[in-house]
Amino acid sequence: MTFYSNMLPVFIVTVVAGALYIASIFQRFKRPVIYGVGIGAVAGLVGPMIFMAPLDSCTFETGREPIDYWFGIVLFVLGAALLLGAARWVARFWLSGRAIASLVEDQTTMGVYKASPLIPVLLLLPTIIILTFFLYYPLIDTFRLSTLLVKLGAPRTVFRCVTNFTDFFEPGGFDYTALALVLGLVIAFLAYQPLKEAGGSELRAVFIYVSAIVIAFMLLNRIIEPDYREVLFNTFFIASAIVILGLIFGLAIAYLAYQPVRGAFIYRTLLIWPYAISPAIAGIIFFVMFDPVSGVINHIIELLGGEGLDWIRDPWMARAAIIITSVWKTLGYNILFYIAGLQTVPGDLLEAAEIDGANAWQRFRNIIVPALSPITFFLIVTNLTYAFFNIFGTIDFLTKGGPAGATSVSIYEIVELGIRHKDLGRAAAQSIVLFLMVIGVTVFQFRTSGRRVTYGA
Amino acid sequence: MKKLVFLFLIVLMVIPAGISLAQDKTEVRVWIAFSDYRLDWTKERAAEFNELYPDYEVIIEGFESYNIAFTETALAAEQGNPPAVTHFFEAATQEALDAVGPNGEPLFKSVAEAIGDRTEINGVPVVLDDVVSAAADYYTANGEFYSMPWNTSSTIMFSNMNILEAAGVEAIPETWGELEAACEKIMALEDGPDNCMTWPNHSWWLEQTLAQQGADLSNNGNGREGRSTEVFMNSPEAIAYAQWWKDMNDKGYYIYTGVVRDWGGTQNAFESQQVAFLQFSSSDATLIPANVQDVFPAVVSRMPYNEAAGYHGNIIGGATLWLNNGLNEETETGALMFLNWFSNPKNAAEWHQLTGYIPITNTAYNNLVEAGWFEEVPGAAVANMQLDLIPTTGALIGNFVAIRDTFTDAMEEILINGMDVEAALNEANEKANELLEEYNLLYAPE
CATH class of the missing domain: 3.40.190.10 (Periplasmic binding protein-like II)
Incomplete structure (x- = not known):
């Protein structure tokens, strides 16, 4: 790893901060602070190399753009933070003298192999080999590719440092609104926990979360390059619409189909049908139907005396078309799980509620919906995965990301860049961003709604 | 029962022998970027070719797009097992010319160079010189006629x-x-x-x-x-x-x-x-x-x-058939035979009548004129006529x-x-x- 002189101040900051941080933990456990200082300083020194060594400190090179420099600082600090986090974890476990098992904080008992500790490893080996070749190796290679200008079939590659990532940013310059937004964001996050502990209503917590998201969104709006901003917006807008509408309609239809009516079996089977159709075929079917010039939907609207709509020609109508197609496509899956879930709703509870005078809506709202929460939680995760990744086929055959980029979501951009344009470097950088976003959303999911899931009656 | 098992084992032993017999034929793998009736037509022609020239086995494989066929070719070359011929479109001609395999050698070889001054290959007449000028000019780069024109339109x-x-x-x-x-x-x-x-x-x-x-x-x-x-x-x-x-x-x-x-x-x-x-x-x-x-x-x-x-x-649009570099001599011969046979006057005319892509050789065009095809379907002649008005070549980028x-x-x-x-x-x-x-x-x- 090359060392540039302008890295020195940052190193000093991470080393001192690391030393102070770990020392404070040692102090809390009343152990010799000097050890804490030593461990923290080493972690602060080595941590930044997690990112800087593979990049060969290129962001600190003279001649790089300022944005590259600042991006490098963020990576630098992030590396230090990662190692310090790990050091903190180990230190707390070591200092508190607890067993390793207690770190894995849950009550479930772990299974134990009595024969030999090698057996579980052997049993896992086939899986690990497959994962290594088909998951971990491509994952690591994606990180390598994301630093290059690289095309399949080209005689050489060019190292681009972090340009593939910093291309996503286009700072609008410093201004006080941005600063206010950052402060608002920090305050919102800091206020969340105390408010909740002080007995603040759930609603208030939700309000704070939502405002934090809005503020973060507005802030990102200021620094992200306009084209990529639209991609991000499309990704989140289309994904949330698919999940929310898909679950609402899925539950509503499942609830209707669950009623004891004649031939329910046939209705249920027919309702699940769209699930068996591939996203690409769904795209083709709806392309023919939504065609603004010669499509059947506009033809019917005109027959009924209305004015044909600008399906897929208008940016918002195109987004709507993608959402309608995807909701239709996932509906069968959601209905399937909700019908299964409805069968597990305890009948005695419903009966008791009915005797107590709860009307149909109250029974639905207060008994059925909570009883279905594990299913809903599972469906949110699977629907999000669909909306983030599997939606490619639908978009490719319905709108090709248009008009004017209105339906270009992250996965569509990645395939366009990587396969059509063979621009593997940029595609790799975008897939890393998508990867981080999906991880972020999933963690957020587990931390918010995951807590409210009840598995017992 | 034992007899049955024995018989089964014998069959198992014979199958690989049969496969190795089949391998005595020279395999010529041709990757086509079509997946519809055009692929079916190509497969029918390959079957016909295989019957006419039993020493060769042309195997057609369809891909959903030019880009995917090309990507797959580059990856196959990296693994040392490229097809003999890849179907690729006109806009990516520069990319095909510049592409290199894992050894740093060009991925594709000029068809004209591979044919040399032969006028027939194992009894198959060479038709490359007969290709209509609009296509020949487009696919000639650095003075070299690189790939065999096939589906060409305007x-x-x-x-x-x-x-x-x-x-x-x-x-x-x-x-x-x-x-x-x-x-x-x-x-x-x-x-x-x-x-x-x-x-x-x-x-x-x-x-x-x-x-x-x-x-x-x-x-x-x-x-x-x-x-x-x-x-x-x-x-x-x-x-x-x-x-x-x-x-x-x-x-x-x-x-x-x-x-x-x-x-x-x-x-x-x-x-x-x-x-x-x-x-x-x-x-x-x-x-x-x-x-x-x-x-x-x-x-x-x-x-x-x-x-x-x-x-x-x-200018033209469409695609050509590229000959992969580094094939062994027998495979290359088979590939060249197929490329020339595939666009012989009869096939070229049939391809035009089936689709509307222009008749790719002058002989095919003249035969169609003589047969009165363009009087029967006047629209079919427009593209050829338009391309012949003033010769131009598109950009190589x-x-x-x-x-x-x-x-x-x-x-x-x-x-x-x-x-x-x-x-x-x-x-x-x-x-x-x-x-x-x-x-x-x-x-x-x-």
Whole structure:
């Protein structure tokens, strides 16, 4: 790893901060602070190399753009933070003298192999080999590719440092609104926990979360390059619409189909049908139907005396078309799980509620919906995965990301860049961003709604 | 029971022997970027070839797009097992010329060079010299005829004669001005279509119009005298075209289907009589009139041009068959035999009659003339005729697939978001030149 002189101040900051941080933990456990200082300083020194060594400190090179420099600082600090986090974890476990098992904080008992500790490893080996070749190796290679200008079939590659990532940013310059937004964001996050502990209503917590998201969104709006901003917006807008509408309609239809009516079996089977159709075929079917010039939907609207709509020609109508197609496509899956879930709703509870005078809506709202929460939680995760990744086929055959980029979501951009344009470097950088976003959303999911899931009656 | 097991074991032993017998034939793997009836036709021809030349086994494999066939070829070459022939499209000619395999050698080999001065290969007459000049010129780079032309087309226009007649349009429009005048009459019809014309938002139209107006798309003579290092996507001719397109759109004459490279939607619009004119690829010159023959007469004509700039010729589109480098001698011979047999006069004529792609050799064309085919289906001759008017060659540009997309994106900004034509093309030009610069960083000899 090359060392540039302008890295020195940052190193000093991470080393001192690391030393102070770990020392404070040692102090809390009343152990010799000097050890804490030593461990923290080493972690602060080595941590930044997690990112800087593979990049060969290129962001600190003279001649790089300022944005590259600042991006490098963020990576630098992030590396230090990662190692310090790990050091903190180990230190707390070591200092508190607890067993390793207690770190894995849950009550479930772990299974134990009595024969030999090698057996579980052997049993896992086939899986690990497959994962290594088909998951971990491509994952690591994606990180390598994301630093290059690289095309399949080209005689050489060019190292681009972090340009593939910093291309996503286009700072609008410093201004006080941005600063206010950052402060608002920090305050919102800091206020969340105390408010909740002080007995603040759930609603208030939700309000704070939502405002934090809005503020973060507005802030990102200021620094992200306009084209990529639209991609991000499309990704989140289309994904949330698919999940929310898909679950609402899925539950509503499942609830209707669950009623004891004649031939329910046939209705249920027919309702699940769209699930068996591939996203690409769904795209083709709806392309023919939504065609603004010669499509059947506009033809019917005109027959009924209305004015044909600008399906897929208008940016918002195109987004709507993608959402309608995807909701239709996932509906069968959601209905399937909700019908299964409805069968597990305890009948005695419903009966008791009915005797107590709860009307149909109250029974639905207060008994059925909570009883279905594990299913809903599972469906949110699977629907999000669909909306983030599997939606490619639908978009490719319905709108090709248009008009004017209105339906270009992250996965569509990645395939366009990587396969059509063979621009593997940029595609790799975008897939890393998508990867981080999906991880972020999933963690957020587990931390918010995951807590409210009840598995017992 | 034991006997059965024994028999089964014997069968098991015989099967590999049979396979190894089959392997005595020379395998020639041909990767085709079609997945529809065109792939079926190719497979039928391969079966015929295999029967005629039993020493060779041509194996056709279909792919869903040119890009995927190419990517798969590059990956297969990296693993040391490339196919003998890959089907690749005209816009990526520069990329195919520049592509290298894992050993740093070019991925493809010039077909002309591989054939040398042979006039027949194992009894198969060489047809490369007979290829029509528009295709031969396009695929000749650095003085070398590189790949074997196959599906070759040009842009043409279909007219709904019922609507034209009702509107009193006497002659099929040949220029932008005539087209606009015809549209004015058609739009004035009381029970006429909502819009007058459509065509896909595809960069091929920009390339065609630049050729028609006599302008280059890139420097060094469209990349023909040396490597293209600069793209002119905002040239006055390009702006004139985009501006005319926008004007037609704003007047409601042109209807945009809302999707880039939309062949299906534009074809549906014409066939369902929502528009009177459709500019399209000649690949469907026989198919579309046949589809609508019971409803209205559809007549094929040349792509209209800008009368203010004069007419300087149209270019081809389509794809060629590339010979992979580093094949063993037997496989290469088999591949060359197949390539020449595949475009022999009989096959070339049949391919044209089936699809509408131009007859690729002069002999095939003359045979069709003699057989009276063009009198029977006059529209089929338009593309050949258009390409013969004034010979031109299109641009050779690296990273052209991505560069083309900057134009279609700009056109969407203009048509959908009402962006200013010049601003949109300037922005596209900037992106296009960045893409070309990146390409040349990776591919151009140092």
